Amino acid sequence: MSRTETTTVAGPPVVSPRRAALALAVLAGGAFCFVTTETLPSGMLTMISEGLGEPVSRTGQIVTAYAIVVVVFSLPLTRITARVPRRGLLTLTLAVFSAATFLAAWAPTYEVLVGARVLSGLSHALFWSVAAAAATGLFPPEVRGRMVARLSIGSALGPVLGVPLGTFLAQQTDWRVPFAVLGCVSVGLALCVFALLPTYSPEQGGAAAGTSPSRPRFALLLVVTCLAVAGGMSVLTYIAPYVLDHAGFAENSLSLLLGVSGAAGVVGTTVVGRFLDRRPWECLVVVLAGLAVAHAGLWALGSTPALVVACVALTGGCFGAMAATLMHRGLQLAPGNTDIAMASVSTAFNIGIAAGAFFGGQVLATWSVQGVPLMGSLLSVTALMLVLVVEPRLPAARPLVRPTESAS
Structure with missing residues (x-):
């Protein structure tokens, strides 16, 4: 008779349901900021081009550079930070993202703006690699699908709400202002993550391992x-x-x-x-x-x-x-x-x-x-x-x- 191979996974870190829900909402807010920042330049390309004195075709490459960084660095960054406690890692990731967004708002030249986008892309790559497990691991396995969907609502709202609002704000003021606003919001989210997410090593997280690995x-x-x-x-x-x-x-x-x-x-x-x-x-x-x-x-x-x-x-x-x-x-x-x-x-x-x-x-x-x-x-x-x-x-x-x- 053959033995069925099984996998043991950890239970969720012990936190109150209210704290877990708040932590999930904060990470969904982070997802909203990341997706908004990634796609926001598409609504402001003309304004950015005029502000920096660059052709639209060249300015559009700031979107491409962001995507390339995410593709290339997601796995390496995740491997490098595999043993870093998630509260500190996500707090640092959001802090770096806010710094990169402030840099984009200040950027006096096209080259500085590209550098800011690369830095944002690096933080984006790491955030999406660890946020889902960190957020859903606070909840029992039987409700994690619902929690993933709630986390994803933040990213879904980025193109629907974030980009139109950011574009409108840029039209009324300057293309740099939406980046500055996103930087301020990210600072607040970083502080909230530090306050709400429990401290535990990655392997102790409730979603550290797949529930049906294959x-x-x-x-x-x-x-x-x-x-x-x-x-x-x-x-x-x-x-x-x-x-x-x-x-x-x-x-x-x-x-x-x-x-x-x-x-x-x-x-x-x-x-x-x-x-x-x-x-x-x-x-x-x-x-x-x-x-x-x-x-x-x-x-x-x-x-x-x-x-x-x-x-x-x-x-x-x-x-x-x-x-x-x-x-x-x-x-x-x-x-x-x-x-x-x-x-x-x-x-x-x-x-x-x-x-x-x-x-x-x-x-x-x-x-x-x-x-x-x-x-x-x-x-x-x-x-x-x-x-x-x-x-x-x-x-x-x-x-x-x-x-x-x-x-x-």
């Missing part, structure tokens, strides 16, 4: 992440030329459509959080199928405005839900340390972002903007088939054993 299934999840994010980002990156040039919407309706997509992302993240703990695999299947349908609809139904709006909303909702689902699935299947696993998921996510933008641009240049959602749909279908067909054939995840249980 190396082959986690490796497949990384491939699925790259494909699905590339599909979603190819469409979202070029949604403006699609709705204006192909679907024929008026230019003044673009901001409304983008708002619909962003708001749907918040709703999708909230809804999926209600089911992640009970049906994590099914949630991934549903959001991937929803993305495939939404993208196929944009490809085939561009002449019908109402259906275009519906497909844009479905794209935003499923993409927002997918981010939380992939994060939660990574925490479940992590074959070793969950911080390393989250760094890997973050790297795969950012590779997908870069690949989606690049290949979407190639399709746009060689065919037409209508081909972009078709490519996005094919990538989403490929990811869905891997989850439906390949994952069930891989070795099953090892069941969780609580500390109070004994492995026989």
